Amino acid sequence: MSSRRSELMTLPNLISAARLLLVPVFAVLLLQGHDLWGLVVLAVAAASDWVDGKIARALDQVSRLGELLDPAADRLFILVTLVVLVIRDVVPWWVVGAVVGRDLLLTVVLAVLMVRGVGPLPVHFLGKAGTFALLYAFPLLLLAQWPGTVGAAAGLVGWAFAWWGIGLYWSAAGVYVRQAAGALRGRAA
Structure with a gap:
């Protein structure tokens, strides 16, 4: 013990x-x-x-x-941050839907893998890069609420990171789904 x-x-x-x-x-x-x-x-x-x-x-x-x-x-930091930013009217609800939708998809994929006796897939660098981009986006989008040049610049860069992060997040989901399908086919064979 x-x-x-x-x-x-x-x-x-x-x-x-x-x-x-x-x-x-x-x-x-x-x-x-x-x-x-x-x-x-x-x-x-x-x-x-x-x-x-x-x-x-x-x-x-x-x-x-x-x-x-x-x-x-x-995941928890991203989810809580998104919800707080929506409550504060910093980001729209569709951003939450895009991020949470991807996580729900991967939760289902993981459940299928576990039921079939295939362990969780390793973290892919695209998923890590998407997470980092989103974690950079959120503070910048919060700073975008400040008046003046700092707020304007933070908003521009923050939304660039947000779009990039969402894109990488979903690209990683595609990689995970392909890996899961391959692992399940290999398990069946």
Whole structure:
């Protein structure tokens, strides 16, 4: 039991868990109009996303729990951020639909894979790039609410990242669906 616990309680997993705990803090800050502090929390969360992966590889502490926690934290941050930005009238509902629709599609694909005895597919760089683009887009779209040149520039760059992120997100979904179909065909053979 102690050995199993030490496998789960690695530094990278604790960093990912802390990132999950930052999600409600971030949401409350934005809903209360504390945008600057919300951006600080988002920046810390984004940095921790990079740090946990580096530490996991450097210390040879890559774990299945970490492989699940890391994208879960990313998805939750994206979803909560989108909902808050919609509530604050920063982005339209179709952005939420595009992002959540992709995640629902992949949830169904994952369920089919699990039922058929095929494990989850590895994270593809397109999905990671789409996630990063969206995580860059959101703070910029929030900054776009500020008056003047900073707001105008942030809006332009933020929407560019949002479109790019949504495109990469759906491109990655296409890759995952093709990989899943191949894995299922291979399993059937």
